[in-house]
Amino acid sequence: SQTIHQWPATLVQPVGSPLSLECTVEGTSNPNLYWYRQAAGRGLQLLFYSVGIGQISSEVPQNLSASRPQDRQFILSSKKLLLSDSGFYLCAWSRGMGMNTEAFFGQGTRLTVV
Amino acid sequence: QQPVQSPQAVILREGEDAVINCSSSKALYSVHWYRQKHGEAPVFLMILLKGGEQKGHDKISASFNEKKQQSSLYLTASQLSYSGTYFCGTEGRGSQGNLIFGKGTKLSVKP
Numbered sequence: 001s002q003t004i005h006q007w008p009a010t011l012v013q014p015v016g017s018p019l020s021l022e023c024t025v026e027g028t029s030n031p032n033l034y035w036y037r038q039a040a041g042r043g044l045q046l047l048f049y050s051v052g053i054g055q056i057s058s059e060v061p062q063n064l065s066a067s068r069p070q071d072r073q074f075i076l077s078s079k080k081l082l083l084s085d086s087g088f089y090l091c092a093w094s095r096g097m098g099m100n101t102e103a104f105f106g107q108g109t110r111l112t113v114v
Numbered sequence: 115q116q117p118v119q120s121p122q123a124v125i126l127r128e129g130e131d132a133v134i135n136c137s138s139s140k141a142l143y144s145v146h147w148y149r150q151k152h153g154e155a156p157v158f159l160m161i162l163l164k165g166g167e168q169k170g171h172d173k174i175s176a177s178f179n180e181k182k183q184q185s186s187l188y189l190t191a192s193q194l195s196y197s198g199t200y201f202c203g204t205e206g207r208g209s210q211g212n213l214i215f216g217k218g219t220k221l222s223v224k225p
Contacts, residue, residue: 034213043116043217044156044201060210090155102202103146103213105155 002027004108006091013113019064019078021109023091026072033074034103035066038088050074086113097104115139117204119216126192126223130155134187134201145178145185146213151195156201159187171211189221197223 006023006094025031031110035047046059048066063082067075074091082103117138124132125143136145148156155177165180173190185204189196192199204210 036215043119044203044215046212046214049212057212059214102158102161103148103156104158107155 001103002093002094002108004091004104006109009107009108011112013081013111015083015113019076019081019085019111021076021089021091021111022051023074023076023106024072025093028072028093028095031095032072033050033068034092034094035074035076036090036092038090038108039086044090047076081113083113086111116214117202117216119200119202119219122217123220124222126194126221128194128223128225129177129191132189132192132221134189134202134218136185136187138183138204138206140183142178142180142183143205145176145224146205147176147187148201148203148215149187149198150201151198152217159200161207170207191220192223194223194225197221211217 003026032051034049036044036048038044048058050056052069053068053071064078078093089109089111092102092103095101117136119169120135126132142199144161146161147159149159160176162169162176162178168177176185176187178185185202199220201215202217203215
């Protein structure tokens with residue numbers, strides 16, 4: 001069966017510090033991978049999605065970046081965090097091209113920038 | 115563009131019905147519905163791919179009006195377990211793989 005792992009679960013970081021959130025998927029190959037951010041009152045905001053290794057599409061300009069060094073690994077990074085980067089970050093995966101199958105979400109990382 | 119959900123919040127008594135609407139300004143390839151409990155990850159409810167399609171399980175169903183670029187989620191005889199925030203997600207035609215969610219509808223079911 002397929003599982004998605006996301007860590008850490010919570011993180012408190014000072015402004016200006018770097019960030020690295022990791023997400024891995026097991027039990028499937030060539031998944032579509034996604035990073036979402038959830039801030040209060042704004043729903044689930046798509047940040048990045050990837051259909052293959054090294055292929056990253058960015059949806060929102062920001063000081064975040066994403067990388068996919070391996071087929072089932074998706075990393076969200078920042079060189080210098082801002083207060084506005086606080087939020088609940090969710091990684092998700094789906095099968096195939098397009099989202100005509102369900103998305104499976106990780107348990108999320110609650111990031112607080114202080 | 116982000117789909118628009120309405121209402122933003124709804125409070126029900128157990129056994130009452132509710133409808134949550136989702137509309138888009140773009141032609142849609144698919145509509146997804148998810149439910150999220152507080153502090154947890156969203157959980158998939160259903161996906162609709164064709165205009166006129168209706169789906170459902172248990173007492174939760176949804177419809178997709180492709181021409182109007184709208185979808186509605188119907189919760190019948192609500193149970194306490196239905197409480198949570200409901201999100202619709204849409205894929206625009208020509209941008210499959212780009213799943214954009216609405217801001218969510220917070221549903222509270224009271225005994």
